[in-house]
Amino acid sequence: MRLLLGACGPSTPVRVRGISGGDWRSRIKSKSGRMPIDRDEVARKLAQVPVEERFVVRRTAIAAGITRHLVTAMLKDSRLHRSSTRIKPALTAQNKHMRVEHVLSYIDDESHEFESMENVVHIDEKRFNQDTNKRTYMLLDEELHPQRDRKSKNFIPKTMFLAAVARPRYDFHRKCRCNGKIGIWALTEEYVAQRSSQYRPTATRHNFIQQDNAKPHISPFDPDILAAGLEGGWSIRLIFQPPNSPDLNVLDLGLFASMQSLQYRIPIYKFTDLIDAVDDAYKTMSADTLDDIFLTLQSCMLCILKEDGGNQYKLPHMGKAKLRRANCLPRDLTCELELYKHAIRTLQSGDRGSVFLCVKTNTRSTRYKSVITLDLSPYIVIWHTCDHFRPEE
Known part of the structure; x- marks a missing residue:
């Protein structure tokens, strides 16, 4: 062997041993054992x-004729992903056209940019639960889960709240930033007990939910509302959002969910604790979070135009937190010209081109629709001047 190595070139021993390219590692592991299954073939079976x-994994594997391991492997390789869906309101053709009209009323006709929405106040009500049925904790081996009990999991006590928010902005007159949080109010009545009972002793305070609270969905043409909107030099009007459209209200879109997650962090056993927890969650919520929800509202409006007024769309991920850290987050989004023209053609095809009317005032951000349907649900408040907006404390 020594004579052979001495008589040949430096690359000959490599070829003699069968190692091409100088790779000395063994190939037994790659050439032996069970061959991997083609993931493309698995994907085709899953697509059927x-x-x-x-x-669920078990049902998916049986229906596709593959093993559960392959389904789990596809999830691990991100070839298959989990996605949650929720039931959305059913929309009629008229509802879709009204949604398109509502979105177009917030887009500038010339620049096709969304208005800043600084003159809009979103108002809505929500029932906050004292607790949720299912909670998840991270426990050590020797720990026990917290004891949680109710009379019935189907009848967890709840309290109705009314909230009003606007878009955060900087007030150049007062040289401060407005957080956009106008207020939140519990629709309850607090009074002193007149006599002792099995529920409370005399002279103790107790909260009750008002059974006959004032109906907030009042007509925008109500004389008292019109008169109140002109008091103090203001010019305030009420407009309704389109029917079956919770995605066009900032509170339903994300604000209430953000507050509910903060409220669930505190264990609650009484009505007073729930009111305090909701108030604290409202105060704790940052102005950036509220501003992000308004930007998400504009993104939803673009998706509504793409779906011709429908609600079966997938909201794109903008990465607002990353853009905000880089100081690149836009204040308002822009609608493409083709999409804007397509929305106009959609209204014209539905014989609703004459319904889309806007009354322009002296400022760009104070437009509203002059044609309003009265039998709709949550409403929006619009004012024409923002000089009296409350600054952030």
Whole structure:
């Protein structure tokens, strides 16, 4: 062997041993054992299974004729991902056209940029639960989960709240930033007990939910509302949002969910504790979070135009937190010209081109629709001047 190595070139021993390219590692592991299954073939089998049957791993594997390991491997490789869906309101053709009209009323006709929405106040009500049925904790081996009990999990006590918010902005007159949080009010009545009972002793305070609270969905043409909107030099009007459209209200879009997650961090056993927790969650919520929800509202409006007024859309991820850290977050989004023209053609095809009317005032951000349907639900308050907005404390 020594004579052979001495008589040949430096690359000959490599070829003799069968190691091409100088790779000395063994190939036994790569050439032996079970060969991997083609993931593209697995994906084709999964595609033949209806989406309605692909909700758990076991059922998906049986329907596709593959093993559960392959389904788990596809999830791990991100070839298959989990996605949650919620039931959305059913929309009629008229509802879709009204949604398109509502979105177009916030887009400038020339620049096709969304208005800043600084003259809009969103008002809505929500019932906050004292607790949720299912909670998840991270426990050590020797720890026990907290004891949680109620009379019935189907009848967890709740309290109605009314909230009003506007978009945060900087007040150049007062040289301070307005957080946009106008207020939140619990629709309850607090009074002193007149006599002792099995529920409370005499002279103790107790909160009750008002059964006959004032109906907030009042007509925008109500004489008292019109008169109140002109007091103090203001010019305030009420307009309704389109029917079956919770995605066009900032409170339903994300504000209430953000507050509910903060409220669930505190264990609650009484009505007073719930009111305090909701108030603290409202105060704790940052102005940046509220501003992000307004930007998400504009993103939803663009998706509504793409779906011709529908609500079966997937909201794109903007990465607002990353853009805000880089100081690149836009104040308002811009609608593409083709999309804007397509929305106009959608209204014209539905014989609703004459309904889309806007009354322009002396400022760009104070437009509103002059044609309003009265049988709609949550409303929006619009004012024409923002000089009296409350600054951030």
